[in-house]
Amino acid sequence: MTTVSFDEFERSMWSGRAEIFSDSVATLCAHTAPDLLDAAAGDGDLSGLRLLDVGAGSGTVARLADARGARVTGVDAEPSMVELAAKRVPGAEFRQAILPVLPFPDATFDATVANFVINHVGDPVAAAAEMRRVTRPGGRVAVTIWPHPKPVAQRLWDEIFDAAGAVRPADMPRVDPAVDFARDQAGLAGLLSGAGLIEASAVEVCWTLRIHADQWWAGPAAGIGLTGLILTSQDEATVTRIRREFTQRTAPYRGPDGVLAVPTAAVLARGTVPS
Ligand SMILES: C[S@@+](CC[C@H](N)C(=O)[O-])C[C@H]1O[C@@H](n2cnc3c(N)ncnc32)[C@H](O)[C@@H]1O
Structure with a gap:
């Protein structure tokens, strides 16, 4: 599969899904927002x-940055995200733009x-270079990704799919190896230094994801991410088995209120544009 089809998958996967993203997976993404902004600000x-x-x-990072006094511009490839973020963060400006072109x-x-x-872009090398281009000399670029090997929260889905006998689609979208990078600290820092950023460094951020089990199910069930692609590609009987495995395998992490507490992690990297 080519880079173009990876990006095409991304466009259709996010299409019209701002609200469901906001109600589900956005909770997972929100944790790193303060650290990401600290890394971007320097001091x-x-x-x-x-x-x-x-x-x-849906505007999580933009809202926090706006509240901390930044003059925020937000872009997203998906129009429903742009619309929702603009409603949520009236102090910021939003428009549609698709990496690797800003x-x-x-x-x-x-x-x-x-x-x-960056983990949703078919050409991460070009995307990092473009982020560097629009940032002034001495300014910073900071990014997060999900690491490989996967943390517990994300690995759980693989265990659930395997136990339910879910077959992965044969044509899973993949980044062209020529522009891919290792999904770890060295790989992400290397992506930034390869884009010409200096003092590039990366750290692992670990936390306990707290999310209601129904919300954790809702994102993939609505087709979000590669997990969503796998889930929504199954026949009805397999989906029923997946749901049963989901209930059983998330039980050790579930409180009486239905909220899961599951370990997860991200990689956060930053670099500086040379003066
Ligand atoms: C996992 S969500 C993260 C959203 C937000 N940064 C957060 O922390 O909640 C990924 C977002 O990237 C957007 N996206 C995917 N590919 C993109 C691209 N090539 N250019 C710009 N945005 C893209 C998606 O539409 C989606 O809103």
Whole structure:
């Protein structure tokens, strides 16, 4: 499968799914927002910072940055995300843009962030270079991704699918190996330094995801992510088995209120545009 079809999958996968994303997977993504902004700001002070939030989704990072005094511009490839984010964060400006092309002149922003977006782009190398291009000399680029090997929360889905006998679609979208990177600290820092950023470094961020079991099910059930692609490709009997396995295998993490507490992790990297 080519890079183009990876991006085509992404466009159709997110299409019209802003609300369901916001009610489900956005909870998972939200944890890293403060650390991501700290990494972008350098000294932690965001006031007056011209910040670009790429792949802004339903506006979690933009809202926090706006509350911390940044002058926020958000972009997303998916129109329903742009609409929802604009409603949520009236203090920021949002428009549609699709990595690896950002419709801004060179050096427009003091800092550029992307929270769990580089992992949704068919050409991450070009995307990182574009984020660098729109950031001013001395400014920072900061990004997060999900690591491999997968943390417990994400690995659970693989265990559930395997136990239910779910067959993965033969044509799972994949990034072209020529532009791919290792989904770990060295790989993500290397992606940023390869884009010409200096002092590139990465850390692992670990936390306990707290989300209601129904919300954790709802994102993939609505087709979000590769997990959603696998789930929605199954026949009815297999989906029933998956749901049963989901209930059983999430039980050790579930409180009496139905809220799961599951360990998860991300990789956060940042780099500086040379002066
Ligand atoms: C996992 S969500 C993260 C959203 C948000 N950053 C957050 O932390 O909640 C990924 C977002 O990236 C957007 N996206 C995917 N590919 C993109 C691309 N090539 N250019 C811009 N946005 C993209 C999706 O539409 C989606 O809103």
